[in-house]
Amino acid sequence: MFYMLVLVIIIGCTTTTSGAPTPTSMDFIKASCKTTLHPPLCVRCLSAYAGSIQGSDHRLAKAAVTVSLNEAKSAASFISKLARVSGIKPREYQAVKDCISTMANSVASLSQSVQELEQMARTTGQAFEWHMSNLETWVGSALTNQNICSRGFVVNGRVKDAVTKRMVYVSQVTSNALALVNRFAVRHRKGIHKP
Template sequence: MEGSSLRHGQPILVLLVILQFITYIALSSTDAPFHSQRNIEYIKSSCSSTTYPRLCYRSLSVYASKINTSPRLLAHTALNVTLKASKSTSRLMAKISRIHGLRPRVAAAMADCVEVIGDSVDELQQSIGELGHIRSSNFALTISDIQTWVSAALTDEDTCMDGFSGKSMNGYAKRMVRKRIIKIAHLTSNALALINNYASTQSTLP
């Protein structure tokens, strides 16, 4: 008799559990999209002030939940995305530079590119490290250093492209370098703009 009452009670218990689960899902689904959409809109709005807003949004929107609406995290993420692309480009150029049969001028330009993009990677890493430890007490000095390093990284990328100027440099190496360097230069430019935005938000605080 007692076992029979338990069996009859089981469907009710299961139903209560299902209703609680549905309620939880419903609450989560109404809350999460709101926050997610707010974060996405923040990134889109911030990217609109960069030189390459589409690239900015495309490269950063996937990190919306991590960035939230923090200008520091936005700038930090932009630097990390740029660093990852720069490292990938540096590895590719090192491989191309070892190809046999490159014309002397192309080989020299590739060697220069490998060196300056290596410098760019170092400068981006320094910037990321400093931004991760920035404090209100040393904000002005630290953000100035970060801006200087990221600007230097952008200059290094331009220097790499300058080495391939002229029709005599046309060919596979130039096409591959140009494609990659343009992308990381645009990412670097966007990161610098977001760093400048972050700096301006702090300078307006009392």
Template sequence: SPNNGSDFIRTSCAATLYPELCYTSLSSYANAIQENPARLARVAIHVSLFKARLMAMYLSNQSRQADYGADPRAAAALHDCFSNLGDSVDEMRGSLKQMRLLGESSSSGSFRFLVSNVQTWMSAALTDEDTCTDGFEDVADGAMKEDVCDRVANVRKFTSNALALVNSYADKG
């Protein structure tokens, strides 16, 4: 069978913390990615951004329904988490802009600069997702806390994988 880039994706995903998730979330883009590490990193950021945006929308709905009187800590944690996810989304959007500029740049100096911006912003996105769940440490255990923390932990896996693929691309560049 002709290799449409899926072997490249599997091999590249081996460098991530969640290789199986990495492969399953990116393999459907194999034709677009081919064997291009820049495209692979860009698609991984796109997927991560999509997951983070869905999570932010979910948190926005949860936050609107939160009863501030009944559980002010939980309501505050939800609000802060929504804010963190919003920052994470912005950082990933910024990363994609830098990745587009990378495609247009030819000098190695600007490559280093742009790719280090992407590394910085994707790291910040990951930190924001961690900060979100940290905010629930003082919240009593319950369905809402467990649900939000599980969902954010899942989003975080996509962001972690995207950062790892950006780092691989930076090393190759």
């Protein structure tokens, strides 16, 4: 059963296309993704959103956090399924249960982040700084919880390998989202962003 579960793991951005991308919007995404730790992954995950991003730092950050939320939900679902696999060792089972809890926190933080981004589309000054502080805290917290999940497995084996591989990917997507949120903040403060 475990082998079948692992075979169904598809690591890839779970996005939907929103508008036709233009060369200009793809150039914007590529340039923005250079500020992340994982540029090729960033471009791949956000290319489906190019048509709706249209050079907007705010919409780029929102798309990146949305992708991160979708990937975190997918990983949480995968880990929940692992808890029901027969033959899992007791220590692995406990690590999986702990991981389910930390991933629930990660999903909650990213959900709050998407909501915060929706509210800050046209904010400025102190209101922007307050929303941005919340946003950076929540995305950072989501990333921390993802890292805690992958470090919780002390028993080597297939379960640890499967969870670690999945969590490394999700953490990279979330790290990219945090970098693009920070980029949005810097460009907004300098007045060089497009709403």
